[in-house]
Amino acid sequence: MKVAKFGGSSVANATQIKKVCDIIKSDDSRKFVVVSAPGKRNKEDIKVTDLLIELGDTYASGKAYESVFEKIVKRYADIIEELDLPKSLLDEITDSTKKTLESDEPDEIKFDAVKASGEDSSARIVSAYLNKIGIQATYINPKEAGMIVSNQPGNAQILPESFPEINKLRDREGVLVIPGFFGYTANDKLMTFSRGGSDITGSIIAAGVKAELYENFTDVDSVFSVNPNIVENPKEITVLTYKEMRELSYAGFSVFHDEALIPAFQEKIPVCIKNTNNPSAPGTMIVAEKEQNGNCVVGIASDTDFCSLYVEKYLMNREVGFGRKLLQILEDEHVSFEHVPSGIDDMSVIIRNSEFTPEKETRVVERIQQELQVNTLKIRRNLAMIMVVGEGMKSTIGIISKATNAFAEANVNIEMVNQGSSEVSIMFGIEEEGLERSIRSLYKAFFG
Template sequence: MKVVKFGGSSLASGVQFNKVANIILSDSERKIVVVSAPGKRYSDDIKTTDLLITLAQAIIEDGDGKKALEAVLQRFADIVSDLTLDNTLLTNIDQELGKLMSQYKNDAPRLMDALMASGENQNAKLMAAYLSKRGKEATYVSPEEAGLLVTDDPGNARILPEAYEKLRKLKQKSGILVIPGFFGVSKQGHIVTFPRGGSDITGSIVAAGAEAEVYENFTDVDSVYSVNPQLVNSPKEMKEITYREMRELAYSGFSVFHDEALQPVVTKKIPVCVKNTNHPEAEGTRIVAERSQNGCPVVGIASDKGFLSINITKYLMNKEVGFGRHLLEILEDECISFEHTPSGIDNISIILRDHQLRNGKEERILERIRTELKVEDVQVERDLAMVMVVGEGMCRTVGIASKATEALAEAGVNIKMINQGSSEVSMMFGVDAKHADLAVQSLYYKYFTPVNHI
């Protein structure tokens, strides 16, 4: 049995719906289908989720979301019309959105979650209806019915352990099951969304819970590439990659797979196959527990922007017991997580996502660091990008780090910091955000062009 997830671009229109249905019906093992909300039909189009966010904001700000609601309904109306489905489906969507707007109009976080989740929820109903029209037994299964129990933290749902036992029962149901991605239901009965891009998380959770043989993730590319194809011509395709490698690349900016989506399938060691809805016969990329190295220690290079560094200096910091604990407590008190902590004997840097230091948090943190830790200097360095070189084989290959520093030097990219975990699956380089793309390009050509191949 396979669990198969389709992204927003795969379900953006009636034409795409038909492609997806053909893929599902071409393999009888594709029993459980997880769907995203309709994505962009063309480059300047607006994703349905963004239309729903606009709707929620309109209600929160002035209580009138009529125009925004019309835009949402039109997206679904186009799909219903293209597929010649029953118009009662559209009437039901209108009624259900109205019910949610009325129920949560005085609770902004709940309203936002409920409306954002509606894109996936209503799309799942349309897909079940279309598969039924094609003559197959297909059923819409709500997250509540499926057993997707999550924490009650709006916009940041986490699956509860007891959900997996409920999800296991999905195998006993007949026909094709269509489940909306992106959200679950709390024990309090609220709709709660996973972080943005969370349909990947749903698919992975369902695959693990239902104990699928394979989790297929359909998107709009033939495979996962070793680098962003917008930066390099004809980048290398990765036919096989490990869970750890994919996790590192997803964290570093790869948009193909959400960075939180792998953990459920990793635990159950369920292989993941990333495939293209528009070219389903392509082999795709398999994500597995272990792979053969094939002489290439580096599999991918990625970068992500939006970081800053809090740089702290204090003489004999390394001798001061409890310094690191106290520093992290200051961050914890402000509910801030950190990404990396490169350090020396008299200095330490805390790398954070810059959006975390808003609403006065930066001033409070810096003041506490100065007064409570009695440091000699503390500064914030902004507009940083993290560039990641990833590969399970790096720890067994001499010269990987020297090639990276050589490539960046040749490109004129200044390295702000270097960090490597004990597992040596990845090397991280901090650079100015304006040089991130150049850094990725220089590293890619150093590792992947034949003349430089290790």
Template sequence: MKVAKFGGSSLCNAAQVKKIADIMKSDSERRIAVVSAPGKRSTGDTKVTDMLIALHANHTAGLPVEEIITDIIGRFAAMVDELGLEHQLLENYEGILRSHLANINEKKRLLDALKSCGEDFNAQLVSAYLNKIGVDATYMCPGDAGIMVTDEPSNALLLPESYARLEKLKDAGQVVVIPGFFGYSKSGQIVTFPRGGSDITGAIVARAVNASLYENFTDVSFIYSADPSRIRSPHKIEEITYREMRELSYAGFGVFHDEALEPVYKQNIPIMIRNTNAPEIEGTKIVAEREYTPSMPVIGISCDEGFTSLTMNKYLMNREVGFTRRLLQIMEDHDLSYEHIPSGIDNLSIILRSKQFEGNDKLAAVIADIEDTLETESIHIENDLVLIIIVGEGMKHHIGIATKTTVALSENDINISMINQGASEISMMFAVAQKDAQKALHAIYYNYFDES
């Protein structure tokens, strides 16, 4: 059994829906489809999810909503008409939207309910079209499928008992179409996953049914060794491990959401990235283990922007028991998560995403707490940092990765603010100034991959 997840670009209009229907019909092992909300049809277009968020904003602000509702239903109406489906679908969709607006008073709950409609409506539409072309299919809402989640709006976490409920999908006699992105709490509330939620749903379902393959259909055939918008014609990756993909996804690779790896990773279910517009191409495969090529110790290089570092200096810091624990307690008290903590004997740096400090002089409050609690001699703040992450299973078997990288940066007059290597030895982080980001990425990339 294969589980296929289709992203927003794969479902943005009727022509794309026909493609995914053909994909499902072409392989009898594809028994479950997880679908996203319709994405952009062209540059400048609006995703349906964004339209639903705008509907929520207008409603909660007391502004008119009729035009937005008309636009949302219009997006689906164009698909329903071209696919030759019954207009009853559209009447149902509008009824659901108006019911949510009329009956859900809590703002966060309403936002989750409205956001879920993009995926939910699309799943019903895809199921109806599959049946129209002769594929025996059924729409199944996440609650009926068994996706039970925690109750924090927009931050759903799967409850472990969901897997036993979802396992029954293996015995379904039809193709099952499930909307991604959301589940139901025990109290019956609609709760959405964080960003990348449809990827998460697909991975959960694939694990539950112990799929032989989890296919993630998008608008590219491969994951590349660097962002194609930053590096011209980057090297395509044919096979990559979960660990490597996790490192790259965390650091800005947008093809596959990093949290979606966890369910399939635990069951060693391989993932195939495929292109809806070229389904015959076997794209990048994500696996538990792979053979590495000694001549290519690095598989990918990512660049992620928007970081701040706090460097604390204190003589004999290394002998002060509990220093790091108290620092982390300060971070927790201010609801901050960190990315890296490089250290020396008398200094320690902590790197955080800058957006966490937005508003209310939060950075100043954190600094004051550090000075008061840890009695540091000085604190140096560096903003506008970029993290360049080098990833590869072969790095732990290869001598000179750090030297080769630092030489490349030095030859291009790029100052390194910080270096950190993970204990797994499959990744290395270099922090540089925002102004040097593109130059640094080029210098490092072409040090490992042939420019041709």
């Protein structure tokens, strides 16, 4: 029994949806199907979810929204017409989207429902086409599936009581097609996961039904060891552990949502990343444990748009509670942090720029100076983080030496290094302008 999740590129148009249904038809064990909203048909195209966000913003501002609405309807109309599905399906999707938009719900709840309509419409279309080609299929709304989530618009979390309800889906006949990205609160309010949350839905369903395999179909044959936009023809990764994939996805690998593996990880369900356009390719397996052979480094990931908050105070290490007080100030200002490398008399907090707005920066700086009496306080922006990832690195001699030599060969200065308690990754902070040189040099050092 498998759960197959298909991303936005896999349902972007009728041609792709036909491929999806052929994949489902080719394997009777693919009983549970989770779909995203239609993605880009080409590089210049717009994702349906982005159009829906624009629709919600336009409607909320009181401006004329009809042109955006028509773009969305046209996407569905083209798909439904080419699949030769009943026009009544388009009417149903159109009416449902408009009803959601004009509802009396508070704006943040309504906005979640508008965003989620993309996945919901995809599921209805895929289910209808499966039935058309002779496969018994049923559209299952997340509420019916038992997806009970926390009351956090745009950032919902699955609740433990969901899993026994989801497990009941095993008793249903035929293929069940479930929209990703959202669930319902105990009070029947629709809430979405964070962006890219269809991956989360797939993992939750896999955990709930205790699937033998969770297949995540995307538009690449496998996970690469490094960004192929930076390094030409990089090495493919055939097997990864959950921990390695979690580190890679957090640090900029766009193949998988960084929260998505958690439910599958908890149930030790293997995950396979496969290509909708080349389903016979073996893909990348993600497992709980793997045998170590050869190079312990499996991948190099990176992300940009970070800043560092650096504080220095003489005898900081003797001041009980200093770190807690610093982080408390950030918490009070609703600023989340990513890393906290520290020394005896100094401490850095790595924060995403989007979290640390100029207004928050001003308040945080004032409070640190007044409450902590530091000797030095510096803020640096335009930083990039690079993660060298692989199980067994902590016990392998020479990894950091090899990495630092690679930075030197790329003529890039390392601003910070953080391994800390992680056994599967080492983080390097550098200025953004040296990112691509560093990635190429690191790839050469670890993969040849």
